Amino acid sequence: MAKTLGPVKRKFSPWTDAEAAPFIRFENVTKRFGDFIAVDNLTLDIYEREFFSLLGPSGCGKTTLMRMLAGFEEPTSGRILLQGQDLSGVPPYKRPTNMMFQSYALFPHMTVEKNIAFGLEQDNLPKGDIEARVQEMLKLVKLEQFAKRKPNQLSGGQRQRVALARSLAKRPKVLLLDEPLGALDRKLREETQFELMDIQTKLGLTFLIVTHDQEEAMTVSDRIAVMDKGILVQVATPAEIYEAPNSRYVADFIGDINILEAKVEGKQAHGTTELVHIDSDGVKIHVDQACEAVKGDSVAFAIRPEKVRIATTPPATDTATINMLHGEVWDIGYLGDFSVFIVRLDDGRMFRAAQANVSRLVDRPITFGDMVWLSWPADAGLVLTR
Numbered sequence: 001m002a003k004t005l006g007p008v009k010r011k012f013s014p015w016t017d018a019e020a021a022p023f024i025r026f027e028n029v030t031k032r033f034g035d036f037i038a039v040d041n042l043t044l045d046i047y048e049r050e051f052f053s054l055l056g057p058s059g060c061g062k063t064t065l066m067r068m069l070a071g072f073e074e075p076t077s078g079r080i081l082l083q084g085q086d087l088s089g090v091p092p093y094k095r096p097t098n099m100m101f102q103s104y105a106l107f108p109h110m111t112v113e114k115n116i117a118f119g120l121e122q123d124n125l126p127k128g129d130i131e132a133r134v135q136e137m138l139k140l141v142k143l144e145q146f147a148k149r150k151p152n153q154l155s156g157g158q159r160q161r162v163a164l165a166r167s168l169a170k171r172p173k174v175l176l177l178d179e180p181l182g183a184l185d186r187k188l189r190e191e192t193q194f195e196l197m198d199i200q201t202k203l204g205l206t207f208l209i210v211t212h213d214q215e216e217a218m219t220v221s222d223r224i225a226v227m228d229k230g231i232l233v234q235v236a237t238p239a240e241i242y243e244a245p246n247s248r249y250v251a252d253f254i255g256d257i258n259i260l261e262a263k264v265e266g267k268q269a270h271g272t273t274e275l276v277h278i279d280s281d282g283v284k285i286h287v288d289q290a291c292e293a294v295k296g297d298s299v300a301f302a303i304r305p306e307k308v309r310i311a312t313t314p315p316a317t318d319t320a321t322i323n324m325l326h327g328e329v330w331d332i333g334y335l336g337d338f339s340v341f342i343v344r345l346d347d348g349r350m351f352r353a354a355q356a357n358v359s360r361l362v363d364r365p366i367t368f369g370d371m372v373w374l375s376w377p378a379d380a381g382l383v384l385t386r
Contacts, residue, residue: 012222013237014047021084023048023206024069024174029078031064031230038064040230041078051200051207053217056227057253062210065227066176069208071095082174098172100180104163106151113138113147116166123170137165140199157188164196168203175200177209181216193219214254218242226250242304247386251302256340258308258351260285260301264293264383276383281347285323288378293385303381305354310341310366314373323381325351325374329366343372 014020022045031039039061046052054062067073069080071092080087087095098119106115113134120130138144141161151159160180167175180196181189197220200207211217217224218238225235226249234246245251248259262280269275276287278301285301293299309315314324327345334357341353353374355366366372 012049014050015045015223020047022046022081023050023083024208025079025081026065026069027079027081029065029068029075029080031061031068031073032076037230039068039075042230042232044225044232044235046206046208048206049204051197051220051222052209053221053224054208054210054227055212055214055217055224057212059229060227061230062227063178066099066178066208066210069174070097070099070176096173097176098167098170098174099176099178100163100167101178104151104159106159106162106166108151111148111150112143112154112162115151115162116169119166119170133169137169140168140202141165141195156185157192160192161195164199168199168205172205174206174208177207179211180209181211181213189216190219196220218254226253244382245302245384248300248302248384251300251382251384256305256352256354258303258305259384260349262299262301262383264291264295264297264299266295267291270378275378278383281349283325283345283347285381286378287381287383289383291383291385293383297385300384301381302384303376305340305352306338306356307376307380308351308353309375310343310353310355310372311375312366312370312372315375323376323378327351327372327374329368329370329372332368341366341372343374 024046026042026044029039029042030037042065054065056062064073068075071087071090082096107118110118116134116137117130120133138147141164143158143161143165146154146158151162154162181192193216209220221238223235223237224241226233226241228249234241234250241250241254245254251257252259260280262278262285265277265279267274267276270288273288273290276289276291276293278285278287278299280301287301315322325345327343329341330344330350331342333340336357338354338356341355343351343353345351351374
């Protein structure tokens with residue numbers, strides 16, 4: 001197994017244990033709607049207490065996959081197992097899952113505490129147990145003082161917490177979250193992401209979230225499944241998805257990235273890996289990476305803008321391991337914490353570099369029209385073979 005890349009949220013990685021049994025297993029699952037294949041022969045394991053994200057563009061099959069787990073859709077073929085039990089034919093209300101919808105679906109005529117209690121009352125729990133559970137949920141989501149209010153008297157973030165409390169009140173084994181934060185503004189969404197993580201850790205539940213928001217998936221997840229047209233493209237930790245994408249699709253879908261088409265010119269031993277020499281329309285690039293591609297193969301070179309240094313003078317380094325490009329600053333995006341420089345290379349191609357704004361300089365040392373050098377070490381980028 002490859003070494004872990006980047007920081008990890010917690011010491012939790014059951015997927016690396018060959019003896020660990022998956023909590024949820026999608027086994028060769030296909031779902032068709034007429035001639036349209038929404039999910040295509042998909043196999044996926046999710047582990048107990050994992051915060052797992054399904055990430056992809058609209059129409060990629062992520063919501064269909066979640067709805068099949070919830071019991072709202074049945075697979076055309078294949079099996080879905082929860083703790084080893086085949087869920088085929090088990091209706092939604094008998095599954096140990098609960099779903100929190102993007103719209104929240106709160107009852108407008110009921111108070112906060114009545115909304116939270118609704119599912120428990122449907123299950124005919126004793127009144128004392130219901131009251132205790134409601135108070136527990138109100139405390140968990142920090143809404144004790146709003147118990148008697150109705151949804152229209154709450155902010156968007158508070159309504160989201162009520163929906164979360166109602167979903168958790170029945171103590172499901174798996175909580176399914178379908179774009180749960182999409183209606184919140186950016187700042188509140190970021191705050192709520194960390195609250196969700198804290199709640200999931202406190203309760204020790206398995207969370208499965210569907211989202212098209214890359215930052216959201218990167219923030220909350222133990223692992224992410226990137227989907228495209230009903231197929232799993234890559235399943236890995238957020239750091240591995242970002243730092244070691246397995247294809248052009250994943251590299252381009254997650255965050256900003258520069259991708260140059262190239263050909264392999266040769267390889268040579270370099271420490272524990274190898275130095276791959278590639279050519280991209282006359283630009284020579286050296287990549288320190290174990291790579292299956294051989295001389296003459298068409299590949300792509302990918303590098304994140306924040307890995308690229310930008311300066312008005314060329315770096316004085318060993319060109320065998322340091323890559324350099326030259327061009328003109330074409331545009332600048334000032335984003336507060338960092339700036340993005342779009343550089344028009346000497347051959348006409350556009351290339352991005354990002355630089356943290358570590359000082360409060362009003363006049364940038366690099367500005368529009370400047371001739372600049374872009375550089376990065378050999379281990380900063382990737383050769384992608386598919």
